[in-house]
Amino acid sequence: MDMLYKIFLDPFVQMGSAPDLLVQTLWEGLVGGVLYALIALGFVLIFKASGVFNFAQGIMVVFAALTLVGLHAMLRHWGVSSGTIAAYLALALTVAVMFGLAFAIERVVLRPLVNQPDIILFMATFGMTYFLIGLGELVFGGEPKLMITDDLHLPRGAIDVKMLGGFVSFQKVDIAAAVIASIMVAVLALFFQKTRIGRALRAVADSHKAALSVGISLEQIWVVVWFAAGIVALVTGIMWGARSNVSFALEIVALKALPVLILGGFTSIPGAIVGGVIIGVGEKLGEFYWGPLIGSGIESWLAYVIALLFLLFRPQGLFGERIIERI
């Protein structure tokens, strides 16, 4: 009885008695969720266009952030006196690196593996993951780094808002992350709906064969898609780096994008965002209100269990395409 009370009533009593804490927790969860959603977004882009379950998306985030910070340090070292100029120069160079990466992946990995079963392509992205980890650490060093928040003119500090009989503090970086994420989703949506390449992308996502037959170059589309995913990774990396720091420890956090994906469905961009927010808020609430009951740290698996529960009722995710099987 006491246990039941602790599970089903006590957390809600706590929420009601300290609404400012609840708002704070919700906000933390929301921001975390937006970042999960961004990783999932890059993943969905690739899955839609090339059918590849890209395990390396999380590593691309770390790799992009690491490249940015590393290049910035190198530029400063070589005598670029102004931090800001170096930061934006490094940003441009990182974009170039991500393009080179997309091009190389298409050439070296995807093209020879066309028409292989899904699991083989999935394993190939595993290989890419290991390669990128090794390369990133070899070139820029493996120790955790600080994101160049000031030189990129990202806001710092926090806004304390008085509400609900207490204070809720919003980190400015978090607000910026949420705003930038929304802008990026809007830009991507416009890009998909209005431009020529975007239309080609949607055609490829619908059917590779039909797209080929009307003269769309698959190779070109794949480079574009992996580049777009690389840009999304870069933005995610900057935001995430600004919240904590840049290191390959982010890899484990990046795995959280997987439950977000299965929750939202592999093929749906809105799904990735809604899924991210559900997972982010769910795991923060769970950790904060129910975590103490069974020992802390349940954040590490709660996301997967939430996703699993959703899956039992909707095997294709919330927004995924209905799975139809024929014999």
Next chain:
Amino acid sequence: MFYRETGQFKTTYQADQAVFPILQDRLGIAIILALAFVGVPLMASSFLISSFFIPILVFSLAAIGLNLLTGYTGLLSLGTGAFMGVGAYGCYKLATWFPGVNILILILASGFVSAAVGVVFGLPSLRIKGFYLAVATLAAQFFLSWCFVRIPWLVNYNISGAIEVPTRTLFDVPITGPNATPTMRYLVVLSLVVMMTWFASNLVHGRIGRMWMAVRDMDLAAELIGIKLYRTKLLSFAVSSFYCGVAGAMMVFLWFGSAEADTFNINQSFFILFMVIIGGLGSLVGSFFGAIFISGTPIMLKTVPQLFGLSIPAATVEHLTFMILGALIIVFLIVEPNGLARLWQIGKQKLRVWPFPY
């Protein structure tokens, strides 16, 4: 030339369906077994045995376990490391409760603990398929890892949070714990692995294996011809987890001697999956090839530069190992997506018709 089946007539169905229908194959396997049981303990140094042969055998068994699930039944799992952990912790608890029982029986019994946990986490497979299932098994991986860290009961409230293996004997010779010689441990591991591989081979060549493969190839069609999906899938999860659990128990009791929760993390699962895919999905011999390749490559990459007298900083070697391993995986997938087992088959076929092309 010498690898021909000419003149070897089969007069019974059993002989024709044998696992090694050709005499030369039987001789070959006998030689390999003889080398493994007699040659290696006599000739290899104890360092080589404990850092190369034992790991390969343990990983092979885990890879066979995952191969039964992923290669034969077509259910992708990313939770292998956790199931190995369940076996290891299960064996530790059993060894505490039953100090008088032979450790070999306990190691095999811990497989059943792992099998039970595997069945529980296999339940979603009835409804979820493909990559969605892979993510569901990640839930198992992270939940079980969390349990290993957070439940002190599992390590008998040991302050360090690690398993420390007690000394146990077989015929009055210590085989686990700090007093056991590498050769003894190697022989125990080898015997267990050979026995369980033989069992797995019989399993996949029989009715159960055919049911698994039918489910892998198309589960709806398999259901229509009367295969009960839920039983088949859960059986596959149970047997696979059994193998992984025994491998995990062997890993801690016969190889490491002690283990922390971090041993059974997500990377362990990924490594076993690499072995299965590089070795060849749906091939038992492939599991051995994969284990040799994946656990042998890093050792080689570490030792080869030293042979040439190059001194590369340890950190750089580690980064290069990652890069080369990643690149090798991609290259292998491009050259032969069906894995090393397929290369082995092609080689045997070439040898059979040699010196003619076909």
